[in-house]
Amino acid sequence: MADRVYLSILGSRFRSQLSYRTSFLLDFVAQMLGQAGELIVILVLFGRATELGGFAVHEVLIMYGIAGVGFGLADLFVGQLDELPRLIRTGQLDVLLLRPLSTLAQVVTGDIQLRRVGRIAAALGVLVYVLSTSDIAWSAPKLLLAITAPLVGAVLFGSIWVVACSICFWIVDGRELANAVTYGSNMFSSYPITVYPPWLRRVLAFVIPGAFIAYYPALALLDRPDPLGAPAFLGWCSPLIALVAAGVAGLVWRFAVRHYQGTGS
Amino acid sequence: MSALIVADRLRRSFHVSHRAGFLRRRRTEVVAVDAVSFTVDRGEAVGYVGPNGAGKSTTIKMLTGILTPSSGGATVCGLDPAKQRRALASRIGVVFGQRSQLWWDLPLAESFELLRSIYRVPRERYRERLAECVELLELTPFLATPVRQLSLGQRMRGEVTAALLHDPELLVLDEPTIGLDLESKERLRTFLADLNRRGTTLLLTTHDLDDIERLCGRLMVIDHGRVLADGPLSELRAEVVTERTLVVDLTEPRPPLTGLPGVREVRTELDGLRQHLVFGRSDTTAAALISALVGRVAVHDVSVAEPGIEELIRRLYAR
Numbered sequence: 001m002a003d004r005v006y007l008s009i010l011g012s013r014f015r016s017q018l019s020y021r022t023s024f025l026l027d028f029v030a031q032m033l034g035q036a037g038e039l040i041v042i043l044v045l046f047g048r049a050t051e052l053g054g055f056a057v058h059e060v061l062i063m064y065g066i067a068g069v070g071f072g073l074a075d076l077f078v079g080q081l082d083e084l085p086r087l088i089r090t091g092q093l094d095v096l097l098l099r100p101l102s103t104l105a106q107v108v109t110g111d112i113q114l115r116r117v118g119r120i121a122a123a124l125g126v127l128v129y130v131l132s133t134s135d136i137a138w139s140a141p142k143l144l145l146a147i148t149a150p151l152v153g154a155v156l157f158g159s160i161w162v163v164a165c166s167i168c169f170w171i172v173d174g175r176e177l178a179n180a181v182t183y184g185s186n187m188f189s190s191y192p193i194t195v196y197p198p199w200l201r202r203v204l205a206f207v208i209p210g211a212f213i214a215y216y217p218a219l220a221l222l223d224r225p226d227p228l229g230a231p232a233f234l235g236w237c238s239p240l241i242a243l244v245a246a247g248v249a250g251l252v253w254r255f256a257v258r259h260y261q262g263t264g265s
Numbered sequence: 266m267s268a269l270i271v272a273d274r275l276r277r278s279f280h281v282s283h284r285a286g287f288l289r290r291r292r293t294e295v296v297a298v299d300a301v302s303f304t305v306d307r308g309e310a311v312g313y314v315g316p317n318g319a320g321k322s323t324t325i326k327m328l329t330g331i332l333t334p335s336s337g338g339a340t341v342c343g344l345d346p347a348k349q350r351r352a353l354a355s356r357i358g359v360v361f362g363q364r365s366q367l368w369w370d371l372p373l374a375e376s377f378e379l380l381r382s383i384y385r386v387p388r389e390r391y392r393e394r395l396a397e398c399v400e401l402l403e404l405t406p407f408l409a410t411p412v413r414q415l416s417l418g419q420r421m422r423g424e425v426t427a428a429l430l431h432d433p434e435l436l437v438l439d440e441p442t443i444g445l446d447l448e449s450k451e452r453l454r455t456f457l458a459d460l461n462r463r464g465t466t467l468l469l470t471t472h473d474l475d476d477i478e479r480l481c482g483r484l485m486v487i488d489h490g491r492v493l494a495d496g497p498l499s500e501l502r503a504e505v506v507t508e509r510t511l512v513v514d515l516t517e518p519r520p521p522l523t524g525l526p527g528v529r530e531v532r533t534e535l536d537g538l539r540q541h542l543v544f545g546r547s548d549t550t551a552a553a554l555i556s557a558l559v560g561r562v563a564v565h566d567v568s569v570a571e572p573g574i575e576e577l578i579r580r581l582y583a584r
Binding site for chain 1: 329333351352355359363364365368375379382383
């Protein structure tokens with residue numbers, strides 16, 4: 001089974017990283033602090049204002065939490081794509097191309113960083129806390145939405161990541177550009193899109209589907225109509241959008257690898 | 266014998282852009298491999314040599330599916346590398362002298378274990394294959410050492426093992442002995458020669474002509490993207506190098522032994538104790554020369570010196 005191959009690759013990565021326990025722990029805490037830093041920014045903002053773009057602190061924190069867990073998961077599973085320029089420059093990508101496995105899966109599993117779980121832990125803590133203390137009319141579908149939203153968010157972030165990093169096949173030093181899109185989309189989706197100018201909202205909703213990561217699902221959880229007038233069912237559409245995004249990302253990646261094979265390095 | 270590699274007018278060009286004034290760039294086409302055709306039969310050992318930038322690596326990349334040809338095509342193990350790269354990957358092994366296929370932070374043994382599952386090698390066959398490589402390449406002392414701590418020689422032995430675990434029909438080696446010390450080179454060559462004898466086809470690019478001398482029955486010389494010469498080493502020698510040298514050690518010093526039939530030049534060493542007789546390959550034979558010699562002087566020892574492979578390639582280029 002192909003899956004077993006990836007599991008054994010992942011297993012070897014974990015064993016190797018856990019063998020340096022202190023350094024792993026420090027990295028883990030650093031990742032947690034990184035995520036917590038964004039939380040502090042939000043709290044400071046709310047020290048000055050009672051609402052942000054029409055949303056109260058707990059509402060914004062739900063978006064922050066969903067986006068944070070989703071981004072953390074994506075970072076854990078596809079964050080290694082940041083290494084792509086190095087793989088291309090050193091020719092290490094050629095080695096991956098010479099194996100009977102998917103190139104994307106190899107890049108992704110080849111250097112997975114377990115310490116990134118720290119980020120997920122911090123965001124998940126906030127999300128669980130805010131959800132349990134907020135006034136939400138819970139129902140079975142909503143519970144399902146609360147559980148799946150971060151996972152769907154991870155697929156969306158992951159797809160954005162793959163597409164953004166594919167640029168490195170054309171511009172070897174495209175990493176900064178790719179990071180602007182990946183880390184940028186995380187920052188954007190942690191806030192209600194109402195705080196952004198209209199053009200950026202449209203980009204977030206339809207081009208880079210950032211609004212579907214946290215904003216629309218959070219509205220659905222809170223039973224809030226969109227101040228911008230988007231229909232309420234959008235909050236339940238994220239899985240569909242994620243599916244499309246993943247498909248597009250797969251195609252873009254294939255196209256990019258073809259391009260690489262067409263030009264060499 | 267059946268063909269394992271068929272290259273049919275393989276061509277690959279790259280676009281390179283140059284700065285041509287402020288913000289203007291001009292694209293020029295550079296041809297790395299220009300309509301190269303050849304066939305390698307199953308069981309052959311072929312040396313693919315040429316200076317830097319001659320197109321060796323580009324050819325290898327096209328044969329392994331990393332790079333798609335601009336035009337022309339190739340068949341390797343009955344597959345089209347450009348279209349069936351992943352299927353081909355299970356049938357060939359590739360060793361790059363300059364890049365590793367091992368996991369730098371894992372012990373060598375664990376890297377092998379991972380490759381076993383990547384190539385889905387049945388456990389029983391894997392065990393046999395590994396045991397064989399461990400014995401012949403003497404890997405035991407460092408099997409448990411993380412790859413990053415291995416010396417270059419040890420790592421290369423690991424790389425070759427890694428490329429062979431799935432029992433490939435064809436082993437492609439790109440500069441396998443680069444940077445190795447003499448002992449490691451020799452050990453690797455012995456192993457590869459043995460591997461080839463047992464049926465694995467070898468295609469290697471190298472700068473080290475001793476590799477060819479020891480390993481390859483056939484030599485392909487490429488430059489500027491074209492194959493300059495292709496044939497058995499001995500035939501290429503006969504074709505390009507028309508002179509051989511008989512080295513004669515005498516029992517006592519003598520003046521230069523001139524006047525022998527077919528000899529074009531005589532050089533002496535050690536006051537005439539050792540003499541080099543350069544003769545035309547078509548004018549006489551070593552045997553005729555030796556029998557003519559023993560009638561004139563007391564001979565202690567004779568040997569025939571073939572021109573080195575560097576000389577051979579230099580002459581090919583000059584042709």
